[in-house]
Amino acid sequence: MTDFAALRNEMVDRQIAARGVRSLAVLDAMRSVPREEFVPAGVREFAYDDSPLPIAADQTISQPYIVAFMVEALALQGGEKVLEIGAGSGYAAAILSVIASRVYTIERIHELAEYARDALARAGCANVEVIEGDGTRGFPEQAPFDAIVVAAGGPEVPESLKQQLKIGGRLVIPIGASRSVQELVRVTRVAESEFEVEDLADVRFVPLIGAEGWGGRDDKAPARPAKRESREERLQRRVDDACDPFLDIENANIDPLIDRVGDARIVLIGEASHGTSEFYRFRTRVSARLIEEKGFRLVGIEGDWPDAARIDHYVRHLRYPPSEWTAFARFPTWMWRNSEMREFVDWLRIHNSNIAEDERIAFHGLDLYSMYSSIREILRYLDEIDPETAAIARQRYGCLTPWQSDPATYGRAALTGTYRSCEKDVVGMLKELANKHWQYASHDGERFLDAVQNARLIANAERYYRTMYYGSRSSWNLRDNYMFETLQTLIEHYAPHGKAIVWAHNSHVGDASATEMSSRGELNIGHLCRRAYGDGVHIIGFGTDSGTVAAASEWDGPMQVMNVRPAIAGSYERLFHETGQPGFTLALRGADRELRLDLSRPMLQRAIGVIYRPETELASHYFQAVLPQQFDEYVWIDRTSAVDPIKTHELAGMPDTYPFGL
Numbered sequence: 107m108t109d110f111a112a113l114r115n116e117m118v119d120r121q122i123a124a125r126g127v128r129s130l131a132v133l134d135a136m137r138s139v140p141r142e143e144f145v146p147a148g149v150r151e152f153a154y155d156d157s158p159l160p161i162a163a164d165q166t167i168s169q170p171y172i173v174a175f176m177v178e179a180l181a182l183q184g185g186e187k188v189l190e191i192g193a194g195s196g197y198a199a200a201i202l203s204v205i206a207s208r209v210y211t212i213e214r215i216h217e218l219a220e221y222a223r224d225a226l227a228r229a230g231c232a233n234v235e236v237i238e239g240d241g242t243r244g245f246p247e248q249a250p251f252d253a254i255v256v257a258a259g260g261p262e263v264p265e266s267l268k269q270q271l272k273i274g275g276r277l278v279i280p281i282g283a284s285r286s287v288q289e290l291v292r293v294t295r296v297a298e299s300e301f302e303v304e305d306l307a308d309v310r311f312v313p314l315i316g317a318e319g320w321g322g323r324d325d326k327a328p329a330r331p332a333k334r335e336s337r338e339e340r341l342q343r344r345v346d347d348a349c350d351p352f353l354d355i356e357n358a359n360i361d362p363l364i365d366r367v368g369d370a371r372i373v374l375i376g377e378a379s380h381g382t383s384e385f386y387r388f389r390t391r392v393s394a395r396l397i398e399e400k401g402f403r404l405v406g407i408e409g410d411w412p413d414a415a416r417i418d419h420y421v422r423h424l425r426y427p428p429s430e431w432t433a434f435a436r437f438p439t440w441m442w443r444n445s446e447m448r449e450f451v452d453w454l455r456i457h458n459s460n461i462a463e464d465e466r467i468a469f470h471g472l473d474l475y476s477m478y479s480s481i482r483e484i485l486r487y488l489d490e491i492d493p494e495t496a497a498i499a500r501q502r503y504g505c506l507t508p509w510q511s512d513p514a515t516y517g518r519a520a521l522t523g524t525y526r527s528c529e530k531d532v533v534g535m536l537k538e539l540a541n542k543h544w545q546y547a548s549h550d551g552e553r554f555l556d557a558v559q560n561a562r563l564i565a566n567a568e569r570y571y572r573t574m575y576y577g578s579r580s581s582w583n584l585r586d587n588y589m590f591e592t593l594q595t596l597i598e599h600y601a602p603h604g605k606a607i608v609w610a611h612n613s614h615v616g617d618a619s620a621t622e623m624s625s626r627g628e629l630n631i632g633h634l635c636r637r638a639y640g641d642g643v644h645i646i647g648f649g650t651d652s653g654t655v656a657a658a659s660e661w662d663g664p665m666q667v668m669n670v671r672p673a674i675a676g677s678y679e680r681l682f683h684e685t686g687q688p689g690f691t692l693a694l695r696g697a698d699r700e701l702r703l704d705l706s707r708p709m710l711q712r713a714i715g716v717i718y719r720p721e722t723e724l725a726s727h728y729f730q731a732v733l734p735q736q737f738d739e740y741v742w743i744d745r746t747s748a749v750d751p752i753k754t755h756e757l758a759g760m761p762d763t764y765p766f767g768l
């Protein structure tokens with residue numbers, strides 16, 4: 107016997123969720139309605155196929171995905187009164203009935219109206235009424251409606267349906283000059299006589315036949331003069347008009363972008379992967395200009411404090427001895443240990459050699475994955491300036507020593523009570539150091555900052571590893587809060603000149619409230635910065651279509667150069683790829699209203715981290731976002747290539763102070 111429930115779940119996962127339908131209400135409804143009850147007996151076994159199926163009278167039951175997509179477009183919250191035109195099998199009405207409180211569905215063909223009634227009764231949908239007649243006139247007896255959906259394609263939006271919408275109500279309908287190919291649009295009644303129209307997708311539906319639709323079978327007209335420009339075409343044209351195109355990074359004209367940064371005190375520069383050469387090179391160009399022309403004083407990266415401290419030591423020509431170990435030697439090494447990064451670091455060093463010591467550009471790490479190197483650094487510092495406190499620190503941090511090879515297991519052990527929590531020790535140590543401010547800072551302010559920051563990192567990392575077991579949201583938020591606080595500490599430390607540039611992934615810098623992250627309760631540096639600094643922060647996002655990327659297949663796995671798949675349909679990346687431009691910068695904050703509105707319909711966006719899984723790309727790497735709210739500026743580079751990791755032999759003979767070490 108066919109296991110329809112299993113097929114149904116598989117259909118929802120593979121055909122619907124994987125294609126970007128996100129509404130939980132819609133996904134749940136699709137999981138609960140037995141589609142096999144709505145298809146003719148002879149095709150039951152195909153009930154969960156990814157296609158429309160024939161029903162009686164030459165009509166069709168729509169493809170499951172399109173039903174889900176249309177119902178999601180109605181933006182139902184639950185409890186509404188909904189009208190459907192074109193009951194057909196009754197399946198879409200059944201889905202609607204799970205979410206809405208009352209559904210009316212009109213069908214013009216008697217045989218189908220009866221069919222739909224039977225199927226709905228079998229499926230137990232008691233809140234649906236099937237009406238026989240011409241639905242293009244709507245159903246004035248029950249108007250107004252919160253939402254209306256039309257499952258057949260008309261030449262234009264029937265006026266009667268628009269008039270039967272509540273203010274704020276949504277009407278989703280396929281329309282177009284052809285009887286078989288249409289564009290799906292959503293009409294929202296924003297005021298008594300004001301309607302907003304959005305194009306949603308290209309679709310194929312059977313014709314809507316009736317007084318405000320097409321005439322009967324022989325009707326060839328009505329002729330609509332010219333083909334409407336599709337949403338994608340219009341968007342591409344608008345992006346094309348608004349962007350500043352470039353052929354290659356080195357020659358790109360970034361003057362307009364630098365102008366747009368204006369008086370911002372913080373510039374967050376993203377990346378769409380952790381292993382793409384072009385993103386680093388573009389960041390280098392932008393950062394150099396910001397430093398030279400706009401007085402930016404520090405660079406903070408999504409890397410660990412003690413590792414970045416070695417780079418800082420090198421670029422600022424600091425006098426005290428640097429730590430002896432290799433920087434960025436842990437997975438994912440290529441993320442910062444790459445030739446592109448070395449170019450920037452060398453540029454910083456040269457730039458700094460020409461300016462006064464106390465004005466030199468600093469380089470710091472905002473991340474918290476270096477609990478043990480941070481412990482080593484604090485001990486090294488205290489051994490030198492306060493051996494007594496060093497002994498106390500050794501004892502307190504000793505609590506964490508057994509977990510050095512795998513700090514994540516410490517979290518579980520502490521939570522389950524099989525090992526004591528080290529929280530008191532690490533927080534105590536942080537307080538102890540902070541209290542010695544006057545005593546230590548007079549010795550050397552920079553080194554004191556370094557020590558306190560390491561102590562802060564350890565305290566946060568200790569909490570991070572414990573929080574990890576409560577789920578990814580709390581640990582993600584803890585980490586981004588920590589990175590944001592570190593940034594604030596730095597801005598204050600370098601005040602009044604603390605203008606900061608941050609290099610981190612799009613997922614950290616792009617405002618989380620504009621992406622799917624917010625529905626999971628996640629926040630990030632971009633969001634926290636906007637909340638704290640408003641227009642004083644400028645966020646730059648990046649994107650690419652295809653090429654290669656440096657990434658691993660799994661955590662701690664070796665770096666590979668992988669092919670990046672061309673962007674999928676329905677993504678921002680595909681849209682930008684289809685402009686045909688090899689690269690451009692695009693102002694989003696200052697963009698004209700039309701472009702912003704057009705770009706504001708949520709679309710998919712790709713994020714590649716240190717892991718890339720092309721085989722499950724859609725599920726693993728795409729998420730929904732609203733680009734103009736996420737970033738102030740967007741940089742598009744159509745084809746990109748993997749970063750060039752620094753090979754050990756290239757460093758042979760470099761001085762001890764060389765930041766990437768051996």
Ligand code: SAM
Pocket residue numbers: 165166167168191192193194195196197198199212213214215218239240241242257258311312313314315316317319
């Ligand atoms: N929602 C249906 C389902 O879930 O099976 C699929 C509907 S089918 C694609 C379109 C239906 O619209 C056909 O059954 C057709 O007879 C009906 N239809 C076309 N014009 C109509 C009109 N003016 N009023 C009511 N129904 C109409």
